[in-house]
Amino acid sequence: MENDLYGEVLLDHNMHPVHKHALPTATCSHQGINPSCGDDIVLSLEIDGGRIINGSYVGSGCAISQASADIMLELIIGRTVDEALHLKALFTAMIDGSITDSELEELDEAMALQNVSHMPARVKCAMLGWKTLGFLLNEK
Amino acid sequence: MNRPIGGYLNVSGEMKMNERDVRADFPLLERYRELAYLDNAATTQKPQCVLDAVNEYYLGENSNPMRGLYDLSVKATQAYENARESVRDLIGAASCREIIFTRNATESLNLAASCLGRAIVNEGDEILITVSEHHSDLIPWQTAARERGAKLKYLECTAEGEYTVGALKAALSPRTKIFAFAAVSNVFGRANPVAEFAEVCHSNGTIVVCDGAQSVPHMKTDVGALGVDFLAFSGHKMYAPMGIGVLYGREELLEQLPPFLTGGEMIEYVTRDAATFAELPHRFEAGTVNAGGAVGLDAAIKYIRSVGIENIEKRERELTRYAFDRISGIPHVSIIGSPDPDDHHGIITFTVEGVHPHDIAALMDRDNIAVRAGHHCAQPLHQFLGVASTARMSLAFYNTEAEIDRFAESLSGLRRRMGYGE
Numbered sequence: 001m002e003n004d005l006y007g008e009v010l011l012d013h014n015m016h017p018v019h020k021h022a023l024p025t026a027t028c029s030h031q032g033i034n035p036s037c038g039d040d041i042v043l044s045l046e047i048d049g050g051r052i053i054n055g056s057y058v059g060s061g062c063a064i065s066q067a068s069a070d071i072m073l074e075l076i077i078g079r080t081v082d083e084a085l086h087l088k089a090l091f092t093a094m095i096d097g098s099i100t101d102s103e104l105e106e107l108d109e110a111m112a113l114q115n116v117s118h119m120p121a122r123v124k125c126a127m128l129g130w131k132t133l134g135f136l137l138n139e140k
Numbered sequence: 141m142n143r144p145i146g147g148y149l150n151v152s153g154e155m156k157m158n159e160r161d162v163r164a165d166f167p168l169l170e171r172y173r174e175l176a177y178l179d180n181a182a183t184t185q186k187p188q189c190v191l192d193a194v195n196e197y198y199l200g201e202n203s204n205p206m207r208g209l210y211d212l213s214v215k216a217t218q219a220y221e222n223a224r225e226s227v228r229d230l231i232g233a234a235s236c237r238e239i240i241f242t243r244n245a246t247e248s249l250n251l252a253a254s255c256l257g258r259a260i261v262n263e264g265d266e267i268l269i270t271v272s273e274h275h276s277d278l279i280p281w282q283t284a285a286r287e288r289g290a291k292l293k294y295l296e297c298t299a300e301g302e303y304t305v306g307a308l309k310a311a312l313s314p315r316t317k318i319f320a321f322a323a324v325s326n327v328f329g330r331a332n333p334v335a336e337f338a339e340v341c342h343s344n345g346t347i348v349v350c351d352g353a354q355s356v357p358h359m360k361t362d363v364g365a366l367g368v369d370f371l372a373f374s375g376h377k378m379y380a381p382m383g384i385g386v387l388y389g390r391e392e393l394l395e396q397l398p399p400f401l402t403g404g405e406m407i408e409y410v411t412r413d414a415a416t417f418a419e420l421p422h423r424f425e426a427g428t429v430n431a432g433g434a435v436g437l438d439a440a441i442k443y444i445r446s447v448g449i450e451n452i453e454k455r456e457r458e459l460t461r462y463a464f465d466r467i468s469g470i471p472h473v474s475i476i477g478s479p480d481p482d483d484h485h486g487i488i489t490f491t492v493e494g495v496h497p498h499d500i501a502a503l504m505d506r507d508n509i510a511v512r513a514g515h516h517c518a519q520p521l522h523q524f525l526g527v528a529s530t531a532r533m534s535l536a537f538y539n540t541e542a543e544i545d546r547f548a549e550s551l552s553g554l555r556r557r558m559g560y561g562e
Contacts, residue, residue, distance in 0.1 A: 005502070006499070006502075006503065006557065006558070011558060011559035012559070014558070014559070015558075015559045015560075036514065036515075037498055037513075037514055037529065038514070038515060038522075038528040038529045040528075060528060061496060061528075062496035062497075062498035062499050063495075063496055063499045063558065064498070064499070119502075122498070122502065125498065
């Protein structure tokens with residue numbers, strides 16, 4: 001039952017994050033906070049010529065917020081800013097429950113968070129990384 | 141006129157505290173038999189007699205209290221004022237003029253802070269609160285201090301959540317106008333020595349405002365014996381509906397306070413340019429009141445009386461001890477506050493190493509166990525303790541050992557389910 005959400009992919013990214021570290025080469029970074037639950041991350045990106053060539057996050061929070069940020073970075077590193085914004089739109093649609101099956105495929109491991117769409121209280125946890133990303137990219 | 145309220149009580153005079161009897165009083169617990177509801181410090185479930193009393197008010201007495209001159213309005217007014225008398229009796233207040241109905245403890249504390257701030261706090265004065273106050277007993281004082289040019293000071297506790305009389309004495313100054321504190325902390329569950337604090341404050345000329353949200357539902361309360369000047373509490377944490385709360389204030393102090401909200405039914409005489417205000421307690425109850433809620437609170441107080449507040453306190457102590465026993469042996473689990481269960485009054489706030497409290501609550505939800513997670517409206521306390529957030533289980537007398545067993549079993553499995561080894 002709990003594997004609906006706390007599945008292998010999510011637990012693995014929470015326990016063994018790939019992109020949780022400092023990023024000295026960052027060209028921009030921004031702090032994202034969910035004040036009511038204390039999720040707190042700083043997302044850093046290295047953007048060169050409209051492409052996200054590296055990215056990382058540091059911070060603390062629940063498994064959903066942390067794993068979601070890690071999975072997001074896995075997806076967007078190497079992509080152009082436009083592609084990353086497209087993925088953000090898809091992820092948002094998935095959480096809203098308005099995504100098609102073919103679009104869902106593009107989200108790859110982020111599909112692990114699909115069931116958050118049935119858990120209103122956890123939406124902001126799953127969205128934290130993506131919202132912070134949106135802030136960084138729209139600032140550019 | 142004669143509401144058969146006693147007839148709703150389905151608890152026998154000789155209270156049987158075995159789980160079947162009391163749980164049958166609570167329809168929601170009957171409906172969700174699989175649910176272990178362990179979030180009673182947030183709100184309690186409502187017994188059938190309370191639901192019936194509210195229903196009966198709207199079926200047979202509803203009209204706008206205090207306004208009409210017709211029989212139905214007189215009935216509504218009587219029902220509302222009977223509830224006030226019931227509250228007065230519950231907390232041992234001297235007069236019904238000292239009982240103000242509000243929406244909840246938060247509104248009560250906002251009233252106290254706003255009105256006391258304007259009446260007695262001046263530039264350079266100090267307001268003292270504790271670091272573990274609920275935001276409802278913290279932000280109103282921040283606001284009052286800012287508006288009056290006063291200083292907001294914090295009394296700090298030990299790691300076990302204890303506030304001592306010595307520390308209080310040291311924190312008071314000749315300029316301390318108000319000391320506001322919770323009788324029982326909603327995070328530690330620890331009770332403060334209210335009467336001693338009040339005595340120390342009064343000898344310093346300091347007004348005592350007490351947040352009773354977590355104490356009034358669980359222990360005998362007598363404002364005279366406690367010596368507090370103001371006491372705030374919520375109906376919904378003591379088996380009454382949401383939307384009805386109480387502020388007790390000593391009459392001679394209330395008389396000196398300016399109005400809080402203004403409008404209908406709180407006035408005596410109004411001209412285009414000025415108004416004189418109604419007598420206590422109506423001066424502080426602007427607009428149409430929550431008579432249905434008050435009637436529900438009246439029924440809840442009668443229900444508590446039928447069970448016996450001493451029995452409730454005793455049973456909750458037993459359950460708290462039992463929960464401590466079950467939790468203590470579980471690795472990686474830390475209880476916030478005192479190691480003595482008798483300091484917890486049904487509230488056990490905890491952390492599990494490596495598992496975020498929101499994940500604790502979400503996993504427990506899968507096991508049909510309702511616990512709270514987050515900062516419990518006490519962010520400065522969490523900053524003080526150096527933890528971002530915590531999880532909290534909180535008991536009412538209708539909880540059972542079997543529910544606590546399920547909680548402990550779920551708690552033991554959390555780390556494994558989050559991907560840790562043993």
